[in-house]
Amino acid sequence: MTMNDPSRAIELLRPPRIEFGSGTVGTVGRWVRDRGLRRVLVVADAFNAARLDRLELDGGITVFAEVKPEPDLPNLEALLAVALSVDPQVVVGLGGGSAMDLAKLAAVLPGSGQSLAEVVGPERVAGKRSLLVQVPTTSGTGSEAGTRALVTDPATRNKLAVQSVHMLADLAVIDPDLTLSVPxxxxxxxxxxxxxxxxxxxxxxxxxxxxxxxxxxxxxxxxxxxxxxxxxxxxxxxxxxxxxxxxxxxxxxxxxxxxxxxxxxxxxxxxxxxxxxxxxxxxxxxxxxxxxxxxxxxxxxxxxxxxxxxxxxxxxxxxxxxxxxxxxxxxxxxxxxxxxxxxxxxxxxxxxxxxxxxxxxxxxxxxxxxxxxxxxxx
Structure with missing residues (x-):
């Protein structure tokens, strides 16, 4: 088969619900309330953690605000420890690709019995543990729409890539107004x-x-x-x-x-x-x-x-x-x-x-x- 052959098999996966446009960010809180979800874990960097109110969430919110620009294994392990103690019903990624990638892993790994090493590669994740909402605050990675997460191993300095259908967002909210402050x-x-x-x-x-x-x-x-x-x-x-x-x-x-x-x-x-x-x-x-x-x-x-x-x-x-x-x-x-x-x-x-x-x-x-x-x- 040649490049661009329409007969070649292809799988198209999209979040089942995508909200796009100025002012849509409040959809997150409404979506969470409509489902009666009480335990919410927000994964963000320090800057985005400071504007959490934009999501219009109520009640039992735990925030992990330590996402690094190039997330590594210690960064992920710190998040997974928080996720294990919270046992979230929904994980919300708020930030660039780094926050959204870590949110994907936080939605599938804690309590699964699987380590990161066991899920590196395509479709090795056992299943979904929490619902997942992705909210990008930069216009770059497109991670809100995808099923991959990348984490750097400090020992080898390689990026470890996990790909799983279980890491697809249940809701992606793309509000361009969140990117207005990007320098x-x-x-x-x-x-x-x-x-x-x-x-x-x-x-x-x-x-x-x-x-x-x-x-x-x-x-x-x-x-x-x-x-x-x-x-x-x-x-x-x-x-x-x-x-x-x-x-x-x-x-x-x-x-x-x-x-x-x-x-x-x-x-x-x-x-x-x-x-x-x-x-x-x-x-x-x-x-x-x-x-x-x-x-x-x-x-x-x-x-x-x-x-x-x-x-x-x-x-x-x-x-x-x-x-x-x-x-x-x-x-x-x-x-x-x-x-x-x-x-x-x-x-x-x-x-x-x-x-x-x-x-x-x-x-x-x-x-x-x-x-x-x-x-x-x-």
Whole structure:
């Protein structure tokens, strides 16, 4: 079967209820009350824990407010200890991908008899323990719509990926007003993360017509609205456009997933604490240009979606995509993040081992190719 073959089997999973739009965040409290749920565990970072009132929840709420930007095993273990003592009827993830990913694991692991190590990989989770509500406060990961959770193992510095149908939200509430306070640099980085999900699903060995329409429209939405949201954080239409792009990116992740872009970006976060969105923005032009010879028509469509002149020549593709990211204010040099060049070989080996993503890439990527990307990005 070839790429984009409509006869290839695909599974489309969505939260059974998605509320989208300005002012929808109060739906969370109403949904919880309608079900008579008393024990609520909210998983958030410190900033979002301080605006819990927006959810309009009553009564027995426990808040875990210690979510880290790149959650690791100790962070997860601290949350699971809280969840075990609370025995929540519903877990609410409030924040970016980190909070939502941890919320997924808190909804399935406590009291299950399963450790994280036993559920890493696809569909190893025994079942659902708590209802799950996801409320994104950034426009990047699309984690509210998906069934994957990523946690960093500090010993190996690898991201452990758990994927399970039991981690799908029962309710996803996407209120773009929650993103109005996101500063310009983070808006840019998370916006390019959403874009990367869409573009990597579109230029993917597993690309599928059922997902292409979300992928290309997601890229168009980012191209149209991201510059506006960076210029004016209070632009509600721009914020809503990006929230939709992020959701579409989340739709792309389940059935198709990402490619070399995310694999090459991961070591920047796990080894050098570069924020995930910023790492994706930095790597994005390098992988788009590298893949151009394998998927020329799709590469041209991606550039067109961003409002750029369509190109298929790798040098022209790189120039266009790099200039676009730089124009958003993204930092495009590894050296600026203090990533040392002498770590590139280890980073390249680590990225090259992420087969679950690299096997999706439309062009074979060798370890030396990844090393060359790091040097070019230095």
């Amino acid at each position: 310009p640099a983070l808006t840019a980085a998370t916006g390019v993360d959403a874009l990367a999900h869409c573009v990597e699903a579109f230029t993917n060995r597993k690309a599928h017509p059922a997902i292409d329409l979300y992928a290309l429209e997601g890229a168009r939405l980012v191209g149209r609205w991201l510059p506006r949201a960076i210029a004016d954080g209070g632009d509600r239409a721009a914020r809503a456009g990006l929230s939709l792009a992020s959701l579409y990116g989340g739709f792309c992740l389940g059935p198709v997933n990402t490619t070399a872009g995310h694999a090459v970006a991961y070591p920047l976060g796990t080894r050098h604490n570069v924020p995930h969105g910023a790492a994706n923005a930095l790597i994005f032009p390098h992988v788009l240009a590298f893949n151009a010879p394998a998927v020329p028509e799709r590469t041209a469509l991606v550039l067109e979606a961003l409002g750029l002149p369509p190109a298929t020549d790798p040098a022209a593709v790189f120039e266009a995509a790099h200039g676009w990211c730089r124009g958003l204010g993204c930092e495009m040099r590894l050296s600026a993040y203090g990533v040392p060049a002498d770590d590139f070989p280890a980073m390249a080996s680590e990225a090259h081992a992420i087969r679950r993503l690299l096997d999706n890439n439309p062009r074979d990527v060798g370890r030396d190719d990844i090393l060359a990307m790091y040097h070019a990005a230095f």
